Amino acid sequence: MMRLIAAASIVFVFALGFAISVPARATATGQAAAVPSPRAEDNRRAGREIFRFDTFGDEQLWTGVLRMHEAIATVTPETALAVGLKVDVDALPAELVAALQARPADLLTNPGVTTELLRLNAVVGVKGTVNGAGQLASVGITCALCHSSVDNSFAPGIGKRLDGWANTDLDVGAIVALSPALDEATKVEFRTWGPGKYDPRHHAFDGTSIISLNSPSLPIVIPPIYGLKGVGFETFTADGPISYWNSYVGVGQMGGKGNFSDPRIKLFISQTPDLVTPQLRALLEYQLSLRTPKAPRGSFDHAAANRGKRVFRNEARCATCHQGPTFTDVLSGPDANVPFLHDPAEVGMDPAYAARTATGKYRTTPLRGLQQHPPYFHDGSAPDLRSVVDHYDRHFGLNLTERQKADLVEYLKS
Known part of the structure; x- marks a missing residue:
């Protein structure tokens, strides 16, 4: 039973990464330690393929342990979309697009169409083999499962890929519960x-068995992975540079074949062949190329945002940390x-999740594309940006006026 429970917990994850034990291969800025390749553009293109389509052999978990291929065989596209899976419209042949336009109800309720979408590599972040x-x-799954979305240009959940965006619709727990x-x-x-x-701190998969890490489960929000360049340390608790987290997730959470070790959390995983480490450099190049999306036109009040910028720097003292x-x-x-x-008490955050990590503290979150990925804070406890402002106003005793709070929210939207 423990094996099965753990297997469920280890799956999905923020696909910010995958790779193997990387601390020696990456610097604190998240850059690979070796001299940058003169073929950076080639690396980025290769990294995009890795990000979108490489499972690192994690079928050993998804198929071998969870038997998700059996569950998916009975899942309709309608159900898949309902739990947050996305479809890449550019991967669909013209005849299927036409059929979806002409007979959407027939196709979206047919499990056979789900299998066909997987054969076409059209389900974002899920890779299936059809006999x-x-x-x-x-x-198996890829990084794109949690860290890509679509623009809904064809229909809700169906459109062009948006790599780097957090899939805030993805219900990982509901998906795993289909096992x-x-x-x-x-x-x-x-x-x-x-x-x-x-x-990502509940269990880990070592290639053959499940390791229990912490209990009870404390789920956190899936973050976006655009705007990483220059940040240095990714994740809410900054356990390591970007490639460290890629390694932790890819091996221990996605279930890929590779190596990861960190004595701080007493986790040591060794597998051969190593299918992750050789992909790290190109993967990182692609991750660092993903730019933060601009706020949509008309999505915030420019005059109020300009006033809010002054509040951000002065009365609210946000710029002290941000x-x-x-x-x-x-x-x-x-x-x-x-x-x-920062210690959890310093910023008014729940210490429970941080206590399970290598640092025990929280990183100041970069304010990238905030409009695109509510809720906020590591645990999603702030449903909107006004709730974020109210939290810090109370915690730091800022005594901001209603006008200042409203203006600050508009600035954060921008």
Whole structure:
């Protein structure tokens, strides 16, 4: 039972990464330690393919342990879309597009269409192998599952890819609960996570068995991964540079074949062949190329945002921690290889999640594309930006006026 429960917990995750034990391969800025390749553009293109389509052999978990290929065989596109899975319209042949336009109800309620979408590599972040009999033989996941969305240009959940965007609709717990390998009590637990959340500290997969890390489950929001360049340390607790987290997630959470070790959290995983480390450099190049999207036209009040910028810098004192072009002070310490962090009590955050990590503290979150990914804070406890402002107003005793709060929200939207 423990094996199955753990298997459910380890899956999905923020696909910010995947890779193997990387601390020696990456610097504190998240850049690979080796001399940058003169073929950076080639690396970025290769990294995009890795990000979108490479499972790193994690079928060993999704197919071998969770038997998700059996569950997916009965899932309709309608159900898949309802739990937040996305479809890449550019991967669909013209005849299928025409059929979806002419007979959407017929196709979206047909499980066979789900299998066909997987055969076409059209389901964002899910890679399936279909055998000669047209049956789904195996399934795995990629980074894009949690960290890509679509623009809904064809229909809700169907459109052009938006790499780097957090899939805030993705209900990881509900998806995992479809596994025929789980008992009802386990399914109930994961269904409580809700859309846009995952717990990467609950269990880990070592290639053959499940390791229990922490209990009870404390799911956190799936973050976007655009705007990473210059940030240095990714994740809410800044356990390591970007490639460190890629390694942790890819091996221990996605279930890919590779190596990861961190004595701080007493986690050591070794597998051969290593399918992740060789992909790290190109993957990182692509991640760092993903730019923060601009706020949509008409989505905020420009005059109020200009006033809010002054509040941000002065009365609200936000710029004390949200510094510079990246809006974070994580690299402001005396050693750029060591993240500058904050105790949970200092910023009024729940210490429970931080206590499960390698640092025990929280990083100042970069303010990138805030409009695109509510809710806020690591646990999603702030449903909107006004709630964020209210939290810090109370915690720091700022005594902001209603006008100042409203203006500050407009600035954060911008």
